[in-house]
Amino acid sequence: MATQDREGPGDREPAVQGASGPLEALLSTPLKERSAIIDGALDGIVMIDDRGNVLEFNRAAEVMFGYARDEAIGSQIVDLIIPDTHRGQHEAGFDAYVHGGGEAKMIGRRIETEARRKGGETFPVELTIVETAGTERPIFAGYLRDLTERRAMEAKMARQREIINQNEKLGAMGTLLANVAHELNNPLSVVIGQAELLREQPLDAELERQTDRILLAANRCAGIVHTLLAAVRQKPPARTTFPASRPVTSSVDLVEHAYASAGINLDIDIADDLPDLVGDDGQLGQVLANLLTNAHQALSDEAHPGRVVVAVCHEPATNCVIYTVADNGPGVPENLRSRIFEPFFTTKEEGTGTGVGLAIAHNIAAAHGGTLGAGSAPGMGGALFELRLPVNPPAAIVTENGSGARCRPQPQMLRVLVVDDDTDVAETIVELLHMHGMEADVATGGRAALVMMQDAGYDFVLSDVRMPDMDGQSFFAAAQQRWPGIESRFGFITGDSLNSGPAKFLSEAGVPVIEKPVTRENLLSIASRIIARTAD
Numbered sequence: 451m452a453t454q455d456r457e458g459p460g461d462r463e464p465a466v467q468g469a470s471g472p473l474e475a476l477l478s479t480p481l482k483e484r485s486a487i488i489d490g491a492l493d494g495i496v497m498i499d500d501r502g503n504v505l506e507f508n509r510a511a512e513v514m515f516g517y518a519r520d521e522a523i524g525s526q527i528v529d530l531i532i533p534d535t536h537r538g539q540h541e542a543g544f545d546a547y548v549h550g551g552g553e554a555k556m557i558g559r560r561i562e563t564e565a566r567r568k569g570g571e572t573f574p575v576e577l578t579i580v581e582t583a584g585t586e587r588p589i590f591a592g593y594l595r596d597l598t599e600r601r602a603m604e605a606k607m608a609r610q611r612e613i614i615n616q617n618e619k620l621g622a623m624g625t626l627l628a629n630v631a632h633e634l635n636n637p638l639s640v641v642i643g644q645a646e647l648l649r650e651q652p653l654d655a656e657l658e659r660q661t662d663r664i665l666l667a668a669n670r671c672a673g674i675v676h677t678l679l680a681a682v683r684q685k686p687p688a689r690t691t692f693p694a695s696r697p698v699t700s701s702v703d704l705v706e707h708a709y710a711s712a713g714i715n716l717d718i719d720i721a722d723d724l725p726d727l728v729g730d731d732g733q734l735g736q737v738l739a740n741l742l743t744n745a746h747q748a749l750s751d752e753a754h755p756g757r758v759v760v761a762v763c764h765e766p767a768t769n770c771v772i773y774t775v776a777d778n779g780p781g782v783p784e785n786l787r788s789r790i791f792e793p794f795f796t797t798k799e800e801g802t803g804t805g806v807g808l809a810i811a812h813n814i815a816a817a818h819g820g821t822l823g824a825g826s827a828p829g830m831g832g833a834l835f836e837l838r839l840p841v842n843p844p845a846a847i848v849t850e851n852g853s854g855a856r857c858r859p860q861p862q863m864l865r866v867l868v869v870d871d872d873t874d875v876a877e878t879i880v881e882l883l884h885m886h887g888m889e890a891d892v893a894t895g896g897r898a899a900l901v902m903m904q905d906a907g908y909d910f911v912l913s914d915v916r917m918p919d920m921d922g923q924s925f926f927a928a929a930q931q932r933w934p935g936i937e938s939r940f941g942f943i944t945g946d947s948l949n950s951g952p953a954k955f956l957s958e959a960g961v962p963v964i965e966k967p968v969t970r971e972n973l974l975s976i977a978s979r980i981i982a983r984t985a986d
Contacts, residue, residue: 560577675967690728697738760773865891
């Protein structure tokens with residue numbers, strides 16, 4: 451208890467107003483009653499004289515500090531309960547107050563500090579010190595309350611607030627990504643569809659190569675959109691068996707041009723005899739591409755030549771494949787390493803980062819039964835990111851053809867109605883269907899579609915869900931009312947699967963659904979499924 455008084459009663463300043471009253475009253479109480487009051491107190495009470503000798507040590511103090519009253523009485527308070535780190539400050543303050551007229555910084559105030567138990571353990575306490583004003587020599591009483599449980603409760607509440615905060619951020623991220631995905635899916639459907647149509651035409655070698663590059667890039671964009679949506683849905687990724695080196699190859703392909711343009715050396719170290727992994731290699735490639743992009747951005751303002759090392763190895767002891775991405779950039783401060791995976795937290799300047807990429811990468815790693823962490827790169831001085839993936843994750847494996855995505859419709863002339871308010875998307879779908887021997891018409895909304903279905907018979911209907919005139923749900927309900935049993939001929943194409951309304955409707959409708967962006971494969975898949983339903 452780092453407080454003191456003055457030497458002689460005549461020279462001593464009056465005690466803090468209101469602080470000495472309870473102590474004076476206590477000291478004037480008969481000894482037997484005083485002992486009962488002190489021992490019955492819930493707070494620890496420790497009384498000392500002007501030399502720091504313990505005069506009183508109640509039962510609550512015995513429980514709190516672990517000393518019996520008899521061994522505490524007569525001991526120096528500084529040796530009894532003052533932590534070593536506070537000892538010098540206590541002694542200086544106590545001596546200055548008692549003998550030198552020092553300022554009473556702690557008298558009569560409630561403060562939070564640390565104390566020491568008999569075993570040497572330090573713990574937080576709330577302390578109030580009061581001084582008697584009417585005795586020949588000053589007597590100080592310290593009222594102490596153990597704050598260990600309170601601090602633990604405060605820490606628990608802080609963690610719960612952080613969880614709530616993270617959930618709110620994830621919810622906001624989900625809304626943002628749903629809107630972004632919806633806006634991207636329509637133009638991506640057009641780019642992919644038109645590239646696939648072009649690829650089927652007779653082309654010279656150079657134009658064929660350029661078309662393939664467009665199609666590859668567009669499909670990668672579609673894969674990114676699906677990865678974002680999968681991360682927000684928190685559903686298990688599609689699982690196939692693939693070489694552990696494949697995510698590295700695909701991610702390096704995405705960034706190597708940017709690295710070469712920036713003069714950054716990219717070293718690849720892939721160990722021999724790596725085991726195969728089970729999971730979604732596209733998503734894992736996106737994780738590594740994100741880490742490589744972050745490293746590129748971190749090195750963009752560095753004066754020295756940039757260097758990034760990507761390594762893959764197998765750790766037999768844990769049966770994990772370990773991917774590391776290390777750079778010689780500025781690194782990530784230790785106090786931020788746990789926060790960089792939070793949604794919307796970023797250390798980048800405004801306009802260069804959103805704080806979404808690492809949060810999604812962390813979720814993808816967790817969905818694969820793995821971990822993603824950050825640290826310092828030994829020998830390089832920059833950041834090190836480590837992705838650890840178990841070779842045998844607990845989730846069941848789904849084969850590449852398990853979804854039936856490569857099925858083909860039956861070879862017959864079919865008439866299809868395509869309902870979508872985006873005419874570019876609708877016409878691209880029509881062209882893809884034509885390429886596979888089907889006739890198709892376009893309706894730009896649910897109301898127009900109902901009229902066309904009245905005047906012409908269609909083998910099946912492919913409809914968007916979110917449309918301004920009459921949405922897919924209302925269109926579906928109206929068609930069922932007019933033509934009972936028509937649901938077997940319906941399929942939906944959606945870019946808004948995260949919205950709770952459309953998602954609930956599609957789940958309850960029980961009809962085939964594919965997600966945008968539309969590709970030839972998923973379009974033929976849904977056509978095959980509808981044909982199979984109508985044939986039953």
